[in-house]
Each structure stands twice: as structure tokens, then as C-alpha cells.
Amino acid sequence: MENIRELAVDMLSEIMEEGSYCHLVIRSVLQKYNYRDSRDKAFLKRLVEGTVERCIQIDYVLDQFSKVPTVKMKPFIRNLLRSSVYQLLFMDSVPDRAVCNEAVKLAGKRGFRQLSGFVNGVLRNIARNKEQICFPEEEKDLVKALSVKFSMPAWLVEKLLKEQGEEKTRRMLEAFLQTKPVTIRLKEDLSASEKERLISAIEKTGCKMSAHPYLPYAYCIEGAEGLLALPGFEEGLFQVQDVSSMLVCECAGIREGDRILDLCAAPGGKSIHAAQKLKGTGLVVSRDISEEKTALIRENQQRMKIQNMEVSEGDARIFCEEDKEVYDVVLADLPCSGLGIMGKKPDIRYHAKKEGLESLKALQREILKNAVSYVKPGGILLYSTCTINQGENEENAVWLTRQFPFGLESLSPYLPEVLKEEGKDGMLQLIPGVHETDGFFIARLKKQENKQT
Numbered sequence: 373m374e375n376i377r378e379l380a381v382d383m384l385s386e387i388m389e390e391g392s393y394c395h396l397v398i399r400s401v402l403q404k405y406n407y408r409d410s411r412d413k414a415f416l417k418r419l420v421e422g423t424v425e426r427c428i429q430i431d432y433v434l435d436q437f438s439k440v441p442t443v444k445m446k447p448f449i450r451n452l453l454r455s456s457v458y459q460l461l462f463m464d465s466v467p468d469r470a471v472c473n474e475a476v477k478l479a480g481k482r483g484f485r486q487l488s489g490f491v492n493g494v495l496r497n498i499a500r501n502k503e504q505i506c507f508p509e510e511e512k513d514l515v516k517a518l519s520v521k522f523s524m525p526a527w528l529v530e531k532l533l534k535e536q537g538e539e540k541t542r543r544m545l546e547a548f549l550q551t552k553p554v555t556i557r558l559k560e561d562l563s564a565s566e567k568e569r570l571i572s573a574i575e576k577t578g579c580k581m582s583a584h585p586y587l588p589y590a591y592c593i594e595g596a597e598g599l600l601a602l603p604g605f606e607e608g609l610f611q612v613q614d615v616s617s618m619l620v621c622e623c624a625g626i627r628e629g630d631r632i633l634d635l636c637a638a639p640g641g642k643s644i645h646a647a648q649k650l651k652g653t654g655l656v657v658s659r660d661i662s663e664e665k666t667a668l669i670r671e672n673q674q675r676m677k678i679q680n681m682e683v684s685e686g687d688a689r690i691f692c693e694e695d696k697e698v699y700d701v702v703l704a705d706l707p708c709s710g711l712g713i714m715g716k717k718p719d720i721r722y723h724a725k726k727e728g729l730e731s732l733k734a735l736q737r738e739i740l741k742n743a744v745s746y747v748k749p750g751g752i753l754l755y756s757t758c759t760i761n762q763g764e765n766e767e768n769a770v771w772l773t774r775q776f777p778f779g780l781e782s783l784s785p786y787l788p789e790v791l792k793e794e795g796k797d798g799m800l801q802l803i804p805g806v807h808e809t810d811g812f813f814i815a816r817l818k819k820q821e822n823k824q825t
């Protein structure tokens with residue numbers, strides 16, 4: 373890693389110009405340079421993630437100080453300036469002079485010597501005037517103001533305002549920019565003393581653990597450098613999972629002896645949780661579309677020592693006659709736009725497109741049409757997504773009740789006290805900043821007795 377800032381600019385070009393996924397680019401670079409000092413790696417990660425997360429605001433600032441608009445800049449210069457402005461505005465630990473000097477040096481090194489004056493001028497000007505930058509006023513244009521303030525594409529802000537209202541939208545946008553602790557799901561059958569021993573062993577590594585308010589086996593963990601190296605991970609004593617996902621298996625109301633089908637299961641979080649809830653009885657059939665994906669499920673299954681689970685490849689769009697009316701519970705945790713996890717994957721906001729949301733809704737219906745047939749009469753279809761979009765969520769759940777012999781059933785008996793009221797009609801939209809989870813949607817649908825599909 374000769375020059376961290378240079379590496380960051382190349383990574384940003386890959387993410388912002390070529391559309392590569394931020395978490396994959398970061399993961400592969402950090403793996404490649406694993407031998408480097410952990411502070412260097414932390415700086416690189418924060419610089420890249422932070423610049424992506426704040427990119428709309430950064431471009432807005434650049435456009436005020438540069439004669440050449442950001443869209444017209446050469447890609448390397450655009451991303452060099454973006455990452456430098458991120459350091460100037462959001463990283464107090466880096467002196468402004470160093471940011472400007474490094475950027476000028478880098479422009480020269482990469483063959484843009486003729487632009488070093490431009491780079492220098494723009495950055496020094498921003499550094500000098502950063503306290504006086506004007507941002508769009510909310511009274512004049514709320515969508516534009518929120519879009520710039522929270523670096524969220526205007527069409528998405530408009531959609532969220534329309535669907536969720538102003539208060540929830542503000543809280544959600546703020547929450548997406550805050551760092552949140554990771555949550556883990558402890559094995560539910562750990563005794564009190566086993567749980568205590570595990571927590572204390574993890575805390576000895578320097579992390580802070582705190583009980584999550586929604587579920588007794590959910591814990592927030594802060595300050596962990598590598599979760600996979602923590603005590604108890606290899607032994608399968610916990611799984612990294614957001615609490616919203618843990619609520620899926622709660623809301624499924626799993627009973628010992630149930631046969632459960634998880635149609636889109638990788639990396640296996642919900643399948644494993646369901647199998648654990650069966651306490652060694654029944655069976656979870658866990659599927660995903662490719663060998664690569666099912667390998668991830670198997671890896672987790674092995675680590676968690678789960679016996680009552682069968683993993684296989686399968687395309688959920690293709691109807692499987694053998695599965696007809698076989699299952700007490702079908703989990704349909706479907707591919708979605710992921711708008712609920714923009715706090716963890718900041719680039720989702722740029723990849724998401726209006727047309728894309730429509731085609732995901734169509735894909736979800738294609739899969740749901742098959743899923744309904746696999747549920748036994750009287751059984752449960754649990755539909756979930758990690759998005760905040762009425763088209764993919766509420767509209768699909770209501771569509772299911774109109775097209776098939778299914779009815780929405782209250783989630784309240786399965787939810788923690790604070791969520792009971794919201795889940796009483798059979799659907800729950802979790803929103804970061806409003807709830808203490810990622811953005812997530814759950815609907816519980818019960819198939820009528822004596823009805824075939």
C-alpha cells in the first residue's frame with residue numbers, strides 16, 4: 373500500500389465510475405494489504421466509505437468552488453477532489469495543508485501536472501471557506517435540501533417523503549449517516565452461565581457488548597476489529613445478524629417438528645436460526661440460486677453444527693412440483709433493492725434506479741407465486757425484504773392476499789412490546805432511526821385451511 377490516498381482514489385473510481393460494489397472493493401483491497409498497519413487500513417476504509425456516503429454533498433460543494441462542474445472533470449481528478457474534500461470537511465485529524473499538498477502531488481504523479489494548479493486552487497479555497505459554505509434552504513426546496521444534506525439522490529428523497537412522511541424520512545436519513553454497532557445472535561439455548569462466560573471472553577478482547585432491547589439473545593458489539601476472530605465464533609456460539617432479520621424467525625412462530633423451506637437462504641442466517649428454533653426436530657430445507665451461494669450456507673451450517681437442515685441449489689423462479697403443500701412455514705426473504713441497509717452499504721443509493729425497483733417487484737412476485745403453493749393449508753408464508761419501498765413491501769403483501777387464499781395475520785404475539793402495536797395488521801416496516809434495526813419489512817401470511825393453490 374504505497375500511498376493510501378492514491379489507493380482510495382482508484383477504489384472510488386471503481387465504485388463511483390464503474391459501479392462496483394463498495395463493500396466488495398474494500399474487502400478485496402483490505403485482504404490484499406492485510407499485512408499493513410491496522411490504522412492505515414482503518415483510514416483507507418473510512419476515507420472510501422465516507423466519500424461514497426457523502427458524495428452528493430461533496431459534489432455540491434465542489435461545484436460551488438470549481439469553474440469546471442464535477443460531471444465534466446476527468447474521472448481521476450473528480451475522485452481525487454472528492455476524497456480530498458471529504459478529508460477537509462469530515463476528518464479533523466488530517467491537517468488541511470497536508471490534504472492539499474498530497475492531492476497536488478498525486479495529480480502530478482498520475483500525469484495531470486497541468487491540472488495541479490486547478491486542484492490546489494479549488495482545495496485551498498474550500499479549506500479557507502469551509503465554515504461559510506451555503507447549502508440549499510429547506511424552506512425553498514425541501515427535497516433538494518435533504519438530498520444535499522444527507523447525500524441521498526433527490527428522486528429517493530422524494531419517494532421516501534411521499535411514502536414515510538417528513539419526520540420518519542429525516543430520522544432515517546440521519547441514521548444512515550451514523551455508525552451503528554454490529555449485532556450478533558447468541559445461540560438461544562446457551563445457559564445463563566455460558567452466556568456470561570462468552571460475553572466476558574469477547575469483552576476481554578477490547579470490545580464492548582450491550583444487550584439489544586428487542587430480543588434476549590441479541591447483543592450489540594462495538595470496537596471489534598474482526599468479528600470472525602472473536603471467541604465463540606468458530607465454535608458456533610453466535611452468528612452476526614441484524615436484529616430485524618432475527619425477528620423473521622420470531623414472527624414465523626416456528627414450532628418443534630415443523631418442516632420449513634427457506635427459498636432464498638444464503639448465507640443462511642435465517643435458515644440456521646429456524647433450525648435452532650426447531651431444537652433438533654423437524655427440518656429446514658435451505659436453498660439458494662448458485663453453488664457459490666449454497667457453499668456459504670454450508671460453511672455456516674457446519675460452523676454452527678446444525679443437523680436438521682438440508683442445503684440445495686434451486687432457482688426459486690422455477691416451480692417445484694415436489695414441494696407442493698409440503699411445508700408448515702415458507703420463508704421468502706427475497707432479493708430486493710436493499711434501501712434499508714444504506715447505512716451499511718452506502719453505494720446502494722447510487723445503484724438504485726426507479727426502473728430497477730419495478731423489475732425487482734416483478735421478480736419478487738414471480739417467486740411468491742411459487743412460494744404460495746409450497747405452504748400446507750393452514751401454514752405460514754413469511755415474506756421479508758431489507759428494503760423500505762411500498763412497491764416491494766406492502767403492495768406485494770396485499771397482492772398476495774388478493775391473488776391467493778392467504779390472509780395477513782397479526783405479528784404482535786411474536787414481537788417485543790415496543791413493536792406490538794405496529795405489527796398488529798400483519799406487516800411491519802422497520803426504519804433505522806425510528807427503530808433500533810436496519811430498514812426491513814416483514815409480513816406474516818396464513819394460508820386458509822382446505823384451500824389448494
Ligand SMILES: C[S@@+](CC[C@H](N)C(=O)[O-])C[C@H]1O[C@@H](n2cnc3c(N)ncnc32)[C@H](O)[C@@H]1O
Nearest residue numbers: 636637638639640641642660661687688705707
Ligand atoms: C436477502 S438475501 C437472503 C438472505 C438470507 N435469507 C439470510 O438470512 O441469510 C437474498 C438471496 O436471494 C438469492 N436469490 C436471488 N435470486 C434467486 C433465485 N431466483 N432463486 C433463489 N435464490 C435467489 C440471492 O443469492 C441471495 O442470497
